[in-house]
Amino acid sequence: MTVNLPLLDRRETVARLLRDRGELLVVSGLGSATYDVAAAGDDPRNFYLWGAMGGTAAMALGLALAQPERPVLAVTGDGDMLMGMGSLATIGAKRPSNLSVVVLDNEVYGETGAQPTAIAHGVDLVRVARGCGLEAPDDIRDMNGVGTLVERIHRSDGPLFANIKIDAREHARVLPARDGAWLRSRFREAVLGLAP
């Protein structure tokens, strides 16, 4: 018997992911994922993408390889992940243990008017990720699952992939800075101690 629990709220989910974040470095995918990460509290160690669709996981991979001692988290939407699905294979080939890719799966392209993604037609990202050799729990549907995920992210025994089922409701936008040059200088100053 399956019990249909209400789907998770994206803002609460991301706030939980980033609470007590420690050394965590974050790359967020364009659109709602970026707003969610900003809503959880701005931090110089967040790198917000406003474009470069499909690039979130690959960018986090480069960062994870450069900073192997710190946990690195990509947070993005199912649409962005589907566009960059090949990067799961690239991650699977490199296997950085400190990298986690978390998809906020609302089964739609929310930012552009909620058109259904391939997920709505039955495509299963968890199985794709497992096929690429990533550690991937079943779809996460409740806050307990999110809590367990947070522990795994900080354990750095990945590469880890998680697909979190969230409701498709749109929240008021929380807009972080969108000047990429400023964001990257701020990030490098915080993480590397380098002046811009």
Place this chain on the structure above:
Amino acid sequence: MSAAGARAWSVELYDVLVRQGIRQVAYVPDAGHSDLIERCGANPAMETTVLTTEEEGIALLGGAWLGGDRGILLMQSSGVGNCVNMLSLIENCRMPFVTLITMRGEWGEFNPWQAPMGLATPDVLSRMNVQVHRVEVAKDAAATLDAAISQSYDGMLASAVLLSQRLIGRKDFEAED
């Protein structure tokens, strides 16, 4: 790999990467890059990453630089077509970026499918604000790459070094390998 094995220019290019402190090497293979890919892969101080598509390399190297690593993307000219929108990341963030591109479709090319992006490559890169340096003869290859890396990582520019097909040699479709 036939003649590719010990070509002096590719050894020199490898030495430039080492001297310039390039740590992450991302690539979609091209025959012309095979020697360089092998050398980088054999260097434990380098992270070589095989990509599924070239645009991943742009995002990957952007992330690498955020984390303090210098990197380079190796691809053939057809791959430039796969990169266009992702180059907006480099432009918006004014990130340094270097790519080394083997040219196809421009010198005795047997395969016409290589011609469209071979022709378009310099224009497409320029339109995306990537500075293009073309190398026609082997003796210029190392110095050009060295200059491009310096200009990118010290001057915060995006640069592409194009190795002409004449330099690399035509691909021999009749050969065994």
